[in-house]
Amino acid sequence: MGEIVCTNVTKVWGVGTTREVAALENVSFSVRHGEFVVVIGPSGCGKSTLLMLLSGLEMPTGGTITYNGEPITGPDADRSLIFQQPSLFPWRSTIDNVAFGLQLRGVPRKERRQQAEKFLRQVGLREFANKHPHELSGGMQQRAAIARALCLGADVLLMDEPFAALDVQTRFHMQSFLLDIWLGSGKTVVFVTHHIDEAAYLADRVVIFTARPGRLLDSVDIDMPRPRNVISPDFERYRALFVERLRSEVTRAFQEQELAEMLDTRIK
């Protein structure tokens, strides 16, 4: 149960157009049930693309992805994707945002609001139920987005740099909050970030991608008890390992970008 298996997955955006981009190339890895996997890699390496594929919003151009042994053919409330950008509907109150998934399934208003309130309480936003998203801070908005995923009973949380836009304090707070929710829940998490500390703090396992087109560079199990001490020597060692693994990739990504820009300006 809860097992995601990617086999030789390739994704090319804009196939058949002049703006063809290979985002992922020949990616094979799997996520076990209940595992907290963090994906890191240079920006533009296809991390968001990977989550789109896992959620079923997009189909791979090559290879296969299965969930619980079945090929993924489309979005499924079992696997919820939480975006980096604010994704609450600004015209709905917080509670109606959280209850939206149930509303789509035809759950009566009173019932779905009761359910939503339960999850709002879990993420500490009960008093904000009737506020609208613009009245919430960035951290609160992301918590509401998480509540929205939980409200549908998602077994797999796919999170695309959900805390990237938050300040350091809030980000740290949100990380422990996420661990609190996850621990003992049996839920599977695939969490994308480009923050090395975030990866080392959260993950059971860190999957490292190369610069575009993203390929699997390494997979590192994090063997530290939780809650983790971010200034311990152990933590420092993982941090150093990721920095070292990523440095060459980031440099490559930069060089490619510069090259692309140079070519671009020359064509113009």
Added chain:
Amino acid sequence: MAAALRVPSRASSLRFRWFVVEAGWWVLSVGIVIGIWEITAALGLINTIILPPPHKFVAEIRDQSQFLMPQPGVTAIPLHFAVFTAIGASLRRVLIGLLLGSLAAVLTGSLAFYLRLFRNLTFPTITMLAPIAPAAWIPLAILAFGMGDGAAIFVVFVGIYFTLTLATLNSMNNVDQVYVNTARVLGASRRQIMWHVIFPAILPNLFVVLRMNFFAAWMGVLAAEMVGVRTGLGAVVVMGRQMMNMNLTFLGMAIIGLVGYLLDVGLGVLQKRVLWWRSAARV
């Protein structure tokens, strides 16, 4: 507690002061125009038959009431009723036209959003027709619908329909993909996405376009009433000229200005009320 109470009362007193100052400028601005008008008339510098001073055409509202009725001069009915039937005739046309035009535009735009073939077939034509001023449709409208409500409503309809259709498709294409994807992840069908995401997301845009085109539509109705349709505020103004009764013309003009202004204010209030989240959120 005391501080908490003082803050709103100070805010509202500030708002009240702002309102008084603003109202003062309005009175002064209009007052100057009326004052100059009255003085030049009193000094005999202008022909008061052509430009009757404001106190005159306002004072004669009662005498003009018979002309403001739907069927001018047939029966004398109470003043207020008469004024309101002329206003009502124009208002009804513009509101029905706006309503029908908006509904049709959103429908066409949505179809074009989903059916590429439909869009490719219709949008070049719609794009060509959109820039035609509503008033330019009047001759065709009168030929097609005769001299009644139909022609005036048609003018408003075409005035809003083409532009709003283009705006609908354009706004739909620009809905932030993250909202659509969020809905898809939560299991929304295409129809649910349309209803729960696309429509609410584009509503503020449509309202802005509606408001921008409202004045052209309003003028279209008045022009139609002037040249063919025999009732409503536009007809009142023309009737005054034909009978060399400039008191009536000016009264009509004053009402047209006032009603147009109030309608725009009303649309503005509605926009704030219904779409309040737009100013605070990026959509």
